[in-house]
Amino acid sequence: MGLVLHNLVCRRGGRLILSDVSFVVPAGGALVLRGPNGVGKTTLLRSLAGLIPIAGGTARLFDTSLGPEAEGVALSGHLDAVKPGLTVAETLAFWARLYGTDMAPALQAFGLAPLRARAAGRLSAGQKRRLGLARLALSGARLWLMDEPTVSLDTDGVAEVTALLERHLAMGGIAVISTHLSLPLAAETLTLRAPGVDTRPDPFLTGFDA
Amino acid sequence: MNPALALLRRDVLLALRSGGSTVEALIFFLIVIVLVPLGTGPDADILRALAPGTLWLAALLACLLSLDRLFQADFEDGSLDALALSPLPLEAIVALKALAHWITTGLPLTLIAPLLALMLNLAPDRLVWLLLGLLAGTPALSFIGAIGAALTLGLRRGGLLIGILTLPLYIPTLIFGARTMADAPLPALALTFALTLFVLALSPFATARILRIQMR
Numbered sequence: 001m002g003l004v005l006h007n008l009v010c011r012r013g014g015r016l017i018l019s020d021v022s023f024v025v026p027a028g029g030a031l032v033l034r035g036p037n038g039v040g041k042t043t044l045l046r047s048l049a050g051l052i053p054i055a056g057g058t059a060r061l062f063d064t065s066l067g068p069e070a071e072g073v074a075l076s077g078h079l080d081a082v083k084p085g086l087t088v089a090e091t092l093a094f095w096a097r098l099y100g101t102d103m104a105p106a107l108q109a110f111g112l113a114p115l116r117a118r119a120a121g122r123l124s125a126g127q128k129r130r131l132g133l134a135r136l137a138l139s140g141a142r143l144w145l146m147d148e149p150t151v152s153l154d155t156d157g158v159a160e161v162t163a164l165l166e167r168h169l170a171m172g173g174i175a176v177i178s179t180h181l182s183l184p185l186a187a188e189t190l191t192l193r194a195p196g197v198d199t200r201p202d203p204f205l206t207g208f209d210a
Numbered sequence: 211m212n213p214a215l216a217l218l219r220r221d222v223l224l225a226l227r228s229g230g231s232t233v234e235a236l237i238f239f240l241i242v243i244v245l246v247p248l249g250t251g252p253d254a255d256i257l258r259a260l261a262p263g264t265l266w267l268a269a270l271l272a273c274l275l276s277l278d279r280l281f282q283a284d285f286e287d288g289s290l291d292a293l294a295l296s297p298l299p300l301e302a303i304v305a306l307k308a309l310a311h312w313i314t315t316g317l318p319l320t321l322i323a324p325l326l327a328l329m330l331n332l333a334p335d336r337l338v339w340l341l342l343g344l345l346a347g348t349p350a351l352s353f354i355g356a357i358g359a360a361l362t363l364g365l366r367r368g369g370l371l372i373g374i375l376t377l378p379l380y381i382p383t384l385i386f387g388a389r390t391m392a393d394a395p396l397p398a399l400a401l402t403f404a405l406t407l408f409v410l411a412l413s414p415f416a417t418a419r420i421l422r423i424q425m426r
Contacts, residue, residue, distance in 0.1 A: 012426065049295055052426050068422065075295055079288025085227040086220070097216035098296050135292065 002026040002062065003048075003143060003174050009056030010040060010047045017043045021057070023190055025176070028169050030185060033178040035192035041178035042078070044192070045145040048176065049075040061143050061174070074141035076149060080132030084121025088112050088131055091120055095138045106134040110160055125152040130160070137164055144168060144175040150183065158183070213298055214306055221310030224283075231276035232314045238275055239319055242268035243326040254331045261330035262340075262391035269319050269344060270380050273351040277376070278369040280311055280359040281421065294425060300418040308356040308413065309349075316348030336391045339399070343390030346403040347383045353406075353413040354379045360420040 003025040010018040017040040025031045033041045046052045048059060050068045059066040066073065082091060089107070096103035107113050110130040115123065120131060129152050136144050144165075150158050162185050165175055177183065225231050246264050250256055284290040284307075293303050323344055324337045332340065358376035362368030382405055389398035 046426075049291075051291060051294065051422075069299070071297070073295060075291060077288050077291055079286075079291075081288040081292040083220075083224060083283075083287065083289065085224050090220075090223075094216055094220045095292075098213045098293075098298065100213065100297065132288075139296075141295075 002029060003031075003176070004060045005057070006059075007057035008044075008047070008054060008059055010043050010052065011055040012043050012052060018192065019056075021190075021192070023188075025174050025188065027062075027172045027174060030165065030169055030175040030177060030187035032183065032185075032187045032189045033176065033192060034180075034189055039192045039194055041192060042147055045075060045077075045147050045176065045178060048143070049073050049145055051075075072142045073145065074136050074139035074143070075145040075147070076133055076136055077147045078151075080128045081135065082120045082123075082128050082131050084119065087117055087119055088123070089116040091131060092134060092138065095135045099139050101138050101140050103138060106137045109137055109164055110134050111156070126154055126157055129153055130157060133161060133164070137168075142173050144173065144177075146175060146177045146179075148179055149177060150179060150181050213296070214302060217293075217298065217303065217306045218310055218313075221307055222313055225276075225310060225314040231279065232318055235272040235275050235315045236318055236322060239268050239272040239322065240326060242271065243329055246330065257331045258333065261327060261332040262336075262388040264330060265323055265327055265332075265340065266344075266347075266384050266388045269316075269323065269348065270351060270377070270384060272319055273315055273348065273355065274373050274376065276311070276315055277352075277355040277359050277372050278362065280307060280356060281363050282359070282368070285363050285424070290421070291425060294421070300421060301414040304356055304360075304417040304421065305353075305410075305414040308352045308417075311355070312349050312352040316344075316352055320344035320348055332391065336395075339390045339395045342399055343387050343395075343402055346390075346399060346406055347387040350383045350402075350406040350409040351380060353409045354383075356413055356417045357420065360417045360424065363421070363424045 005021055005023050008021040021044065023031060035041055043052060047054050048066055050066060050070045054067055061072065064070060092103040092106055107116060112130060112134060115127060120128065133149055149161055153161065162183055165185055168175060247257055250260060281290060294300050320341060324341055327337055327340055355376050358372040361375060362371045365371060383402065386398050386402040386405060390402060392398065
């Protein structure tokens with residue numbers, strides 16, 4: 001049973017960011033997180049990655065519970081984790097060795113092959129993003145957590161990300177994606193709301209329409 | 211290639227390519243050693259007496275120079291998050307990064323030190339002890355420094371703060387290290403090495419713990 005979240009509570013610096021987040025994503029499924037800026041999309045992704053301790057509730061990926069040192073999770077954040085001093089091929093080769101996988105498919109997948117000898121510091125923002133996302137393909141992780149993956153990508157880039165995601169899902173992987181742009185992907189959507197904010201109409205203001 | 215070797219190779223490569231930390235440390239080391247006779251005067255006996263302490267102090271300070279970049283660059287570009295989620299435990303990542311720092315800073319300093327020691331009129335029969343002492347002691351400088359680098363992560367002008375936090379912890383290494391050039395060098399060398407082994411065992415766990423808090 002894929003990724004199961006039950007009443008997850010996330011705190012950051014003592015402040016309650018998210019409470020009672022529950023959802024189920026089956027193997028081969030994707031979940032798109034939506035919600036206004038600051039609602040906790042990044043916090044949720046970092047909690048699932050085990051970088052922020054989970055304050056309450058449970059998060060399970062297949063048979064293991066998620067948290068610090070959990071295996072099989074890969075995160076691509078706002079930042080691309082790309083070193084300006086390494087070439088594209090060196091960057092991919094490093095991650096492939098670290099994860100114990102083969103770099104060739106990642107080099108092909110994002111149209112990075114023609115850039116292989118170029119220093120990452122000389123790539124455009126979109127090319128850096130592609131290089132950063134190619135790391136997910138190398139990780140061999142079953143759960144991909146993606147924070148705004150399509151920022152600064154062109155339409156071809158978005159199509160390539162979608163194709164990469166579809167291959168990952170087809171192999172029984174799971175993806176949780178936070179995005180403001182629509183991805184052409186069959187995915188469930190979860191809209192996050194800030195906790196503790198009463199959304200009922202204020203009884204003292206009913207009748208006023210200022 | 212083994213994942214640990216891949217990380218070590220990457221960090222050494224980045225340090226050498228970013229043009230500078232090794233060369234900076236060596237030039238700083240050289241300048242301090244050249245300045246000391248200008249301050250104390252050219253009296254050969256005074257210089258000989260000052261040489262062990264001066265060499266070790268200069269090596270300590272040169273090591274500090276590049277410590278603030280140990281985790282900072284990876285923290286700023288998101289690589290640290292990605293490394294933390296890799297199959298290598300964070301403790302191993304910390305140890306490998308500190309080792310890469312030693313290879314690009316402590317080791318070159320050690321190798322050039324005998325040459326500079328001649329400028330301070332250190333007796334030639336003490337040169338081998340200087341070399342052995344630095345070889346045994348400088349890894350501790352990188353590994354203690356890793357704790358300071360992790361504590362000051364994300365701070366602006368953290369470099370100065372690293373010095374304030376780290377230099378007091380360098381005191382035992384400095385004392386025993388400089389004593390390796392005294393009349394009975396062997397016990398001091400053994401103690402320097404023992405201290406380094408203690409730090410090597412402890413620092414990765416402390417540093418990884420601090421980094422986990424910094425990444426929240």
